Amino acid sequence: MRDVAVVGFAQAPNVRSTPGTTNGVEMLVPIFAQVYKQTGLSKSDIGFWCSGSSDYLAGRAFSFISAIDAIGAFPPIHESHVEMDAAWALYEAWLKIRTGEVDTALVYGFGKSSAGQLRRVLALQLDPYTVAPLWPDSVSIAGLQARLGLDAGLWSEKDLAEVAARSRADATRNPHAQFSGASEIADLLDAPYVADPLRAHDIAPVTDGAAVIVLAAAGRAHEFAERPAVITGIEHRVDTPVLGARDLTRSPSTEAAGQAVGTGDVEIAELHAPFTHQELILRTALGLGDDVRVNPSGGALSGNPMFAAGLARIGEAATRILTGQASKVLAHATSGPALQQNLVAVLEA
Amino acid sequence: MAKQLAAVLGTGQTHHRAKRTDVSMPGLLREAIDRAMADAQVEWPDIDAVVIGKAPDLFEGVMMPELFLADALGATGKPLLRVHTAGSVGGSTALVATSLVQSGIHRRVLTVAFEKQSESNAMWALSIAPPFTMPVGAGAGGYFAPHVRSYIRRSGAPEHVGAIVAAKDRRNGALNPYAHLKQADITVAKVRSSQVLWDPIRYDETCPSSDGACAMVIGDEAAGDAVPGAAWVHATAMRTEPTTFAGRDQVNPQAGREAAAALWREAGITDPLSEIDAAEIYVPFSWFEPMWLENLGFMPGGEGWKLTEAGETALTGRLPVNPSGGVLSSNPIGASGMLRFSEAAKQVMGRAGDYQVDGARRALGHAYGGGSQYFAMWVVGSAKPRCAVRGRW
Numbered sequence: 001m002r003d004v005a006v007v008g009f010a011q012a013p014n015v016r017s018t019p020g021t022t023n024g025v026e027m028l029v030p031i032f033a034q035v036y037k038q039t040g041l042s043k044s045d046i047g048f049w050c051s052g053s054s055d056y057l058a059g060r061a062f063s064f065i066s067a068i069d070a071i072g073a074f075p076p077i078h079e080s081h082v083e084m085d086a087a088w089a090l091y092e093a094w095l096k097i098r099t100g101e102v103d104t105a106l107v108y109g110f111g112k113s114s115a116g117q118l119r120r121v122l123a124l125q126l127d128p129y130t131v132a133p134l135w136p137d138s139v140s141i142a143g144l145q146a147r148l149g150l151d152a153g154l155w156s157e158k159d160l161a162e163v164a165a166r167s168r169a170d171a172t173r174n175p176h177a178q179f180s181g182a183s184e185i186a187d188l189l190d191a192p193y194v195a196d197p198l199r200a201h202d203i204a205p206v207t208d209g210a211a212v213i214v215l216a217a218a219g220r221a222h223e224f225a226e227r228p229a230v231i232t233g234i235e236h237r238v239d240t241p242v243l244g245a246r247d248l249t250r251s252p253s254t255e256a257a258g259q260a261v262g263t264g265d266v267e268i269a270e271l272h273a274p275f276t277h278q279e280l281i282l283r284t285a286l287g288l289g290d291d292v293r294v295n296p297s298g299g300a301l302s303g304n305p306m307f308a309a310g311l312a313r314i315g316e317a318a319t320r321i322l323t324g325q326a327s328k329v330l331a332h333a334t335s336g337p338a339l340q341q342n343l344v345a346v347l348e349a
Numbered sequence: 350m351a352k353q354l355a356a357v358l359g360t361g362q363t364h365h366r367a368k369r370t371d372v373s374m375p376g377l378l379r380e381a382i383d384r385a386m387a388d389a390q391v392e393w394p395d396i397d398a399v400v401i402g403k404a405p406d407l408f409e410g411v412m413m414p415e416l417f418l419a420d421a422l423g424a425t426g427k428p429l430l431r432v433h434t435a436g437s438v439g440g441s442t443a444l445v446a447t448s449l450v451q452s453g454i455h456r457r458v459l460t461v462a463f464e465k466q467s468e469s470n471a472m473w474a475l476s477i478a479p480p481f482t483m484p485v486g487a488g489a490g491g492y493f494a495p496h497v498r499s500y501i502r503r504s505g506a507p508e509h510v511g512a513i514v515a516a517k518d519r520r521n522g523a524l525n526p527y528a529h530l531k532q533a534d535i536t537v538a539k540v541r542s543s544q545v546l547w548d549p550i551r552y553d554e555t556c557p558s559s560d561g562a563c564a565m566v567i568g569d570e571a572a573g574d575a576v577p578g579a580a581w582v583h584a585t586a587m588r589t590e591p592t593t594f595a596g597r598d599q600v601n602p603q604a605g606r607e608a609a610a611a612l613w614r615e616a617g618i619t620d621p622l623s624e625i626d627a628a629e630i631y632v633p634f635s636w637f638e639p640m641w642l643e644n645l646g647f648m649p650g651g652e653g654w655k656l657t658e659a660g661e662t663a664l665t666g667r668l669p670v671n672p673s674g675g676v677l678s679s680n681p682i683g684a685s686g687m688l689r690f691s692e693a694a695k696q697v698m699g700r701a702g703d704y705q706v707d708g709a710r711r712a713l714g715h716a717y718g719g720g721s722q723y724f725a726m727w728v729v730g731s732a733k734p735r736c737a738v739r740g741r742w
Binding site: 082 | 352353373404408410411412415417427428430432433441448449474476477545590591608690720723729
C-alpha cells in the first residue's frame with residue numbers, strides 16, 4: 001500500500017466571533033485559495049474531498065451541504081463528510097488515497113462556535129437518557145477531570161499555569177492565534193476560578209475558525225511540495241462514554257493509538273488539548289520526553305475552532321516538515337467529553 | 350491501483366416501526382448489529398473497527414450520538430468513525446467501511462446506520478431557517494414534488510406510473526418480515542384514490558417515517574473466502590453537486606449520472622439493464638423509480654417509466670427494483686441507504702427469503718440525499734469481480 005503525504009495547509013484566523021454564516025463558506029473560500037496557490041493544484045485536480053463539521057454547532061440540519069458552495073462543486077465532485085473533527089475526515093481521505101482510487105485529496109473542517117453557547121451545546125454529546133438531562137457542561141466536566149489529577153498528586157495548579165503561560169508565549173509567533181502574550185505565573189494563579197480548579201487561562205477560548213489540508217500520494221507529493229510531510233502512521237481509538245467507568249486522569253485511547261503509530265524520536269508534538277491539564281495527560285499517554293517540543297503554535301489554548309482544531313494540529317505539525325524545521329513530528333486530535341476519542345499521527349520528511 | 354478485495358460477510362436489520370418505544374437507541378442498534386454478526390459468523394474480537402452513519406443529529410436531539418453509543422457499538426478501545434452525508438449517508442457509511450478494508454488497514458469492519466425518528470420531529474428539524482438559505486418549509490415531499498411534476502412534463506409519462514411503483518413496492522414489503530408497511534392487497538386503483546399531499550404526489554406514494562437500524566460486517570478477501578456465500582464488492586461510487594445553481598438539472602442530476610458511469614466502468618458493466626439482476630434504489634416518493642432508472646443509465650432519458658409501466662421492475666420482471674419493499678415500505682432515514690446496500694448484498698448471497706430474485710448474481714445498491722445532490726452506490730456480486738486480479742484492478 002502506498003504512503004500519503006501532507007502537501008498543503010491553511011487556516012482561517014482564530015477569532016471569538018466571525019461575521020460569516022454558520023455554513024463556513026466565508027471562512028473556507030479564502031483558505032481554499034491559499035492551498036491552491038501553495039500546491040499549484042486547482043479544484044479540478046482534487047481527486048477526493050472530505051470535511052468535518054457539526055450540525056449542532058450550526059444549529060441546523062445538513063449544515064455541511066451549504067459548505068459545498070465554497071468548493072464550487074460543479075462539475076460534480078467525489079466527496080464525503082464526517083460529523084467529527086476534520087482530523088477524522090483526513091483519516092477517511094488517507095484511506096481513499098491508500099486504496100489507489102485517487103492521488104490527491106482536500107480535507108477541510110469548520111466550526112462557528114459563537115453561534116450558540118458552546119459549553120451548553122457540548123452537554124448534548126452526553127448520554128441523552130441519564131446524563132444530558134442534568135446539563136453537565138463541558139468546562140465543568142473538565143474541571144472534575146482536573147480535580148481528580150490534583151487530588152492524586154499528578155499535577156499542581158502551578159503546573160497548569162505553566163502550560164498556559166508557555167502556550168500564550170508561543171502563540172505570539174502565530175498570526176492566526178486568538179490569545180497570545182507574556183504572562184507571569186503568579187498573576188495567572190491570582191485569577192479567579194471559572195470551574196474550580198480551572199481558571200480562564202486553563203480553558204481554550206470559544207473560537208470560530210476553519211482549516212484545510214491537501215494530501216497527495218507520496219509518489220506524486222513532490223509535484224506539489226518541495227518537502228512533503230509523509231504520514232508514516234495514523235491511528236485513532238475511542239474510550240467508553242461512561243465518565244464514571246474511566247480513570248479520567250489517563251487517556252487509554254491516546255495511549256493505544258500512540259503505541260500503534262510509534263512515537264519514538266519525534267521532535268515536535270502538536271497536541272489538541274483544550275484544557276491545560278489535558279496536555280499533561282496527553283504527554284504521559286504518548287510517552288513524550290522533556291526533549292519533545294510541545295505545541296509551538298500555541299496549541300488549542302490559543303485558539304480552538306471546533307471541528308477544525310484537530311485538523312489544524314496536523315497542519316501545524318506538517319508545516320514544521322514542509323518548512324524544513326523538523327524531520328519527524330507528531331500530531332494529535334481529540335473529540336468528545338474529557339478526551340473521549342483521540343487520533344494520533346506521525347509525519348516524517 | 351492497489352485496491353484490496355472486500356466482501357459483505359453478513360447483514361442484519363431491525364424490525365421497522367413508526368415508534369420503537371420498546372428500545373433505546375443503543376438497544377435499537379444492537380438489534381441490527383447482533384443479527385449482522387450472527388449472519389457473518391463473527392464475534393467481537395473479530396471486529397477491528399466500527400463505522401457508523403445517520404442523518405442529522407437534530408432528528409434525535411443528540412450531538413454526535415456515536416460518542417455515547419461507543420460501548421453499545423462494541424467500539425470502545427477500537428477505531429470509530431461517524432459518517433454524515435444527508436439521506437445518502439447509509440450508503441456512504443457502507444462505502445467508508447469498505448474502504449477501511451480495501452485500503453488494507455483492517456480485516457473485518459462492523460458498519461451500522463440508524464434513525465430513531467420518533468425521538469424528535471423530522472419536519473421541524475428540516476424547517477429551521479438559517480440566514481441566506483431558502484427554507485424547505487413543506488418537508489421533503491414539498492421540495493421534491495416540483496421535480497416529479499417536471500419529470501412527468503418532460504417525459505410524457507402517464508399519471509398512473511407512480512401508483513404502479515407504490516403498489517409494487519408495498520406488495521414486495523409484505524414479503525419482508527422486517528418492513529414497516531406491509532400491504533399485500535394494495536392496488537394501483539387504491540393508490541390513485543389516496544389523498545394528494547403535494548401535487549402530483551399522493552399519500553400512498555410517500556415513504557413512512559420509521560425507527561430502525563441496519564448493520565453489515567465487511568471483510569477482506571481471506572475473511573470473505575472463509576464464510577459461505579459472501580457478497581463481493583465489485584464497484585463503488587460517490588458524487589456530490591451543490592443544492593442550487595443556475596442550470597442545475599434537478600430531475601436528472603449530473604452527480605448521479607457521473608456516479609453511475611464511474612460505477613459501471615469499475616464493475617466492467619456496459620449494459621446495466623441486462624447485466625444487473627436486482628436493484629435496490631432509493632425511492633422515497635414513487636416517481637423516483639422511473640427518474641432514477643434514467644439517471645442510473647438503465648433506460649435512456651425520458652423512458653424510465655416505460656420499464657415500470659411494462660411491469661419489468663416487479664419481482665419477476667426483467668429488472669426487479671426494490672424487491673425488499675424499498676424506502677416506500679421502511680424509511681429510517683439514516684439507515685435507509687444502508688438497507689438498500691445490504692438488501693442488494695442479501696440478493697446475491699441468496700438470503701432474501703420470500704423476496705429472493707431467482708439466480709441473482711449481481712445487484713445494485715443505491716442511495717441519494719440532500720436536494721438530490723449526494724449519491725452513493727455499489728455493485729455486489731456472488732462471485733469475485735472478474736476484472737480484479739488479486740491486489741490489482
